[in-house]
Amino acid sequence: MPYSFFSSFLRRERKAEPMQKPPSRQRPAVALDNSQLDLPFEHAPVFSSPAPLRGDVPPTEPAAPPSPVSKPLPDGTRQRRIVLGARALDYRLKRSSRRTIGFCIDGTGLSITAPRWVTIADIESAIGDKQNWIFRKLTKWQTRVEQRALPRIEWKEGAEFPFLGKTIRVSLAGASTLSFDQQTNVLSLPLPALADAQQIKDRVQGWLQSKAKRIFGERLVVYAQKLGVEFRSHALSSAATRWGSCSSDGKIRLNWRLIHFPMSIIDYVVAHELAHLREMNHSPRFWQTVESIFPEFREARHTLKHHPPDLLPAL
Template identity: 40%
Template sequence: MHDENNPLPRRTKTSKLAASEQRRIKLNGKDVAYVLMRCRRKTIGMKIDRDGLTVRIPPRESLCWVESVLQKRADWIVKKLDEWKNRKPSKPEWADGAIFPLLGEPWRVTVTPAGVVQMVPATSNKEAEENQLKLPLTSMLTSQQIEKAVMEWYRHQAVACFSERIAMYANKLGVALPQLRLSRARTLWGSCNSRGIVHLNWRLIQKPLDLVDYVVAHELSHLIEMNHSEAFWRIVGSVYPGYAAARKKLRGVG
């Protein structure tokens, strides 16, 4: 699963080949800093996000070639860097009535007069007891307290959901049940290594279940093929036939 602008799994097997260095280049009269990474790929890839410009290239490509490509894409690069620079960060509102997604559905923060935080479906009047978070407090809640409560709720939901889906796909693939660890990575949805440890980004619990399943199926398939070969994708397709559509959808949701 590889996409230059969305969180994606990184392989332990290939990470040893990756080498990065900080470089600078003049583009349209502007001094632009970028990270140059050499890794397993056949073409150049560019990613621009809040961290700036990252350029990924095949192991043996020359710096002269890289800079010539950057000069050709100078207008696009400078434009995108300026867009990120001017973008106002979107911060969640940690308050009573705030809406947070769970598996693609909206859930509302509800604080009772007694100081109890509850997460309830925003589209239903019925409270799902198994998905509620209740935290009794004796005084008025601060935004930090609500944030802590919501994040604990997310952690609980993520562990429960991811564990269930991992067990299901491990059985389908006939592999040993791997260890689950939650990740806070900024640029990866998940990763898997040869020691049988799967890291899944906690933010994945906010996405619809079909996307959770795709990432889980993808990562567990690496327990059989630690690469992105045709054989690997056949394995993914054997347990998740709609992986191509899910992959495209995951790229779109960001």
């Protein structure tokens, strides 16, 4: 398995677009979440209902049947619970004077901010309609929290880390210069056997970033020629949620942590960012452009969605 190394290190959303107040007492539409956690390079479509008509009189909210859990919290929100089939879902509800309703899922759970005119019945009906999506996102956040609790790399003799999809081992054998043996996948550092962990980490990270700068530059040239475009410059980034970016003036930034992955993953991100020089969006034409120079992009995109930058080994 090309990504078997990551299974050992990586066992390890936020604002949903608002839905507008409907012009009549029809049920509100629901927007999809649009978080970089799940979609590093693309945004989910947003659906909303039309704005209210002038002169509409907000209906009086009828008394809702008591929720199994409904209690005020110190921050002014109200904790509620809805039972969906065999599962109970807790959420925080905040009322405001805004004209829209927003759903937010993060590490603390589901939060809803709703106008005062929206009934509890409408809110919980919307939750019921999207329960599969909600539970899926909550599960991902829970997994994220658990993964963060995993032990970090212990930087010492024999420490291992990923490089181009392979496992590299650190050696502190008193080498006079930094060297890498491609046959044994050993990185020898010119440090004493009892070197400080931070020293080892800094040397490894410096080596990885120098390799990333060179390799990314080479791949950008290759794929720019394939696409017939020119980029102005490239630089490394340390973004927590993005693998790459491309500005309209041709400046490309690539996350240095991509160097952990096999070359095919790097090539996908390179092709993706260069395609933005043709299409500064994520339209069907954009993905056709990516596919024209990197036909296997779907598998690579799937891999990166399951390995966000901030869940990679703690380098």
